Amino acid sequence: MSDGRRRVKRPEDLRSHRWFGVDDLRSFGHRSRSFQIGFSREDFAGKPVIGIINTWSDINPCHTHFRQRAEEVKRGVWQAGGFPLELPAISLSEPFQKPSTMLYRNLLAMETEELLRSYPIDGAVLMGGCDKTTPALIMGAISMNIPAIFMPAGPMLRGNWRGNTLGSGSDAWKYWAELRAGNIDRQAWGEIEEGIARGPGHCMTMGTASTMTGIAETLGLSLPGSSSIPAADSGHARMASYTGRRIVEMVWEDLKPTDILSADSFDNAVTFAMAVGGSTNCIIHLVAMAARAGVDLPLKRFDEISREVPVIANLRPSGKYLMEDFYFAGGIRALLSQLAPKLKLHCMTANGKTLGENIAGAKPHNDDVIRSLDNPIAESGGLVVLFGNLAPNGAVIKPSAADPKLLNHTGPAMVFEDYNDMAARIDDPNLPVTPDSVLILRNSGPQGGPGMPEWGMLPIPKKLLQQGVRDMVRMSDARMSGTSYGTCVLHISPESYIGGPLALVRTGDMIELNVAERRLDLKVSDEELAARRAAWTPPPPRYQRGYGAMFSQHITQAERGCDFDFLHAGAPTPEPEIH
Numbered sequence: 084m085s086d087g088r089r090r091v092k093r094p095e096d097l098r099s100h101r102w103f104g105v106d107d108l109r110s111f112g113h114r115s116r117s118f119q120i121g122f123s124r125e126d127f128a129g130k131p132v133i134g135i136i137n138t139w140s141d142i143n144p145c146h147t148h149f150r151q152r153a154e155e156v157k158r159g160v161w162q163a164g165g166f167p168l169e170l171p172a173i174s175l176s177e178p179f180q181k182p183s184t185m186l187y188r189n190l191l192a193m194e195t196e197e198l199l200r201s202y203p204i205d206g207a208v209l210m211g212g213c214d215k216t217t218p219a220l221i222m223g224a225i226s227m228n229i230p231a232i233f234m235p236a237g238p239m240l241r242g243n244w245r246g247n248t249l250g251s252g253s254d255a256w257k258y259w260a261e262l263r264a265g266n267i268d269r270q271a272w273g274e275i276e277e278g279i280a281r282g283p284g285h286c287m288t289m290g291t292a293s294t295m296t297g298i299a300e301t302l303g304l305s306l307p308g309s310s311s312i313p314a315a316d317s318g319h320a321r322m323a324s325y326t327g328r329r330i331v332e333m334v335w336e337d338l339k340p341t342d343i344l345s346a347d348s349f350d351n352a353v354t355f356a357m358a359v360g361g362s363t364n365c366i367i368h369l370v371a372m373a374a375r376a377g378v379d380l381p382l383k384r385f386d387e388i389s390r391e392v393p394v395i396a397n398l399r400p401s402g403k404y405l406m407e408d409f410y411f412a413g414g415i416r417a418l419l420s421q422l423a424p425k426l427k428l429h430c431m432t433a434n435g436k437t438l439g440e441n442i443a444g445a446k447p448h449n450d451d452v453i454r455s456l457d458n459p460i461a462e463s464g465g466l467v468v469l470f471g472n473l474a475p476n477g478a479v480i481k482p483s484a485a486d487p488k489l490l491n492h493t494g495p496a497m498v499f500e501d502y503n504d505m506a507a508r509i510d511d512p513n514l515p516v517t518p519d520s521v522l523i524l525r526n527s528g529p530q531g532g533p534g535m536p537e538w539g540m541l542p543i544p545k546k547l548l549q550q551g552v553r554d555m556v557r558m559s560d561a562r563m564s565g566t567s568y569g570t571c572v573l574h575i576s577p578e579s580y581i582g583g584p585l586a587l588v589r590t591g592d593m594i595e596l597n598v599a600e601r602r603l604d605l606k607v608s609d610e611e612l613a614a615r616r617a618a619w620t621p622p623p624p625r626y627q628r629g630y631g632a633m634f635s636q637h638i639t640q641a642e643r644g645c646d647f648d649f650l651h652a653g654a655p656t657p658e659p660e661i662h
């Protein structure tokens with residue numbers, strides 16, 4: 084796959100040498116127990132031990148193929164002279180886990196770091212793809228900082244209903260609105276349910292999964308081209324074994340995450356996210372990953388890059404096509420080749436070559452799917468950061484997936500106290516809303532959700548749907564699925580649960596959204612807001628015990644990436660003593 088870099092490690096330099104290579108009683112135990120598993124001395128002696136972190140689970144449809152892919156990774160590791168060990172980790176299945184997989188992203192990050200630290204691992208293959216698995220695995224691997232390579236799950240194939248292409252999430256929201264408006268029947272809805280997810284792999288729109296696996300590749304943490312390959316394609320299996328071969332070389336070369344990640348590589352990742360109209364979720368994850376790597380990535384950097392980078396991937400929910408079309412159009416290498424003037428091409432990547440070397444010669448095979456910089460689907464602003472008295476620490480919106488005429492809008496607030504309140508009242512025929520209303524959902528942030536669930540695409544009230552309304556201005560401290568669309572202001576910080584200004588809004592207050600000016604303002608006087616703040620009573624923490632209690636005590640707000648405060652980069656964690 085690659086001629087990589089120069090070998091700098093000898094077998095006695097390997098981390099695993101302390102377990103397997105020395106002549107003492109403890110290593111007697113490590114070796115004899117390896118024989119008990121059925122391994123022979125020649126399987127492990129002097130070889131890099133590769134930990135394959137596998138987030139397979141019966142309940143994760145996006146990782147259904149991971150049992151098989153782990154075998155293919157192992158084949159590559161054996162071929163390259165390594166010793167593969169599969170380490171299962173929590174799966175974070177987006178469709179099933181409640182209240183939100185985001186509650187558990189940091190748990191998987193901690194599990195990844197501690198698996199790699201506590202076992203005799205020299206290098207890691209990180210198998211992920213379903214939304215939060217990608218940032219979680221990478222965050223843990225950065226903190227451990229041994230050679231690591233990310234193996235993306237790959238998108239699933241296109242969905243189909245009566246000959247119409249269906250995209251994950253996006254078309255579920257679309258046809259749900261049509262069902263509620265009375266435009267399709269239950270029979271059609273059932274057929275859509277059976278046709279939208281046709282095989283293994285993650286969501287095949289440019290949702291959070293495709294955004295994050297593309298970001299991982301752009302950062303340099305995956306093999307070039309790997310993130311675009313559909314999960315069901317035989318090329319995906321071959322990529323898995325290449326990944327296994329390459330990680331062994333990376334160990335000998337001592338190519339670690341901190342040798343790859345830099346302020347420039349994070350700029351490249353943000354540039355990629357803007358160019359594909361990526362998921363708003365990526366902002367939180369990128370901030371968290373950068374903080375693990377010791378790189379400062381403030382929200383304003385996203386906005387600076389957003390102004391410079393047009394949206395050139397014509398992919399849902401911002402555009403028309405799906406990831407399978409993107410793959411056949413040349414995939415991420417072709418996209419990055421179009422973006423080259425905006426990228427820092429000197430950045431190092433997992434195959435030992437620079438980003439510029441990896442995309443040399445790539446070009447799109449379909450210029451409607453992957454556009455050029457002078458023929459974009461939007462001139463700029465894939466993702467935009469807003470500030471104002473309603474969001475002193477920031478909020479985000481994805482203008483490319485919104486109705487352009489709502490991007491400069493002033494309207495009266497319709498406040499829902501929490502998700503249950505919203506669900507109970509949104510379809511009430513007497514709800515006092517008009518198409519100009521601004522729907523507000525609070526208590527859905529990092530602490531309030533808890534875990535910042537993807538509730539930010541509030542449903543359009545039924546009575547407005549029946550009038551033909553398909554978009555409204557919606558605001559919350561929640562996140563939104565990367566497959567969602569609409570004029571949804573998200574991640575409002577500080578969140579309402581801890582007394583952010585969102586907690587002070589009342590139904591009928593006027594709110595102004597001005598995306599061009601990056602502003603989000605509550606048109607209420609400072610004196611009135613101060614009086615409301617004085618009367619506000621903080622609610623108790625959501626959790627009194629267990630993981631949730633630790634989460635409540637240590638979770639940071641959205642602009643700091645929602646990582647635990649004690650997991651940011653800092654003093655090194657000691658290696659375990661081998662006694």
Ligand code: FES
Nearest residue numbers: 145213285286292
């Ligand atoms: Fe797994 Fe969308 S549900 S990526």
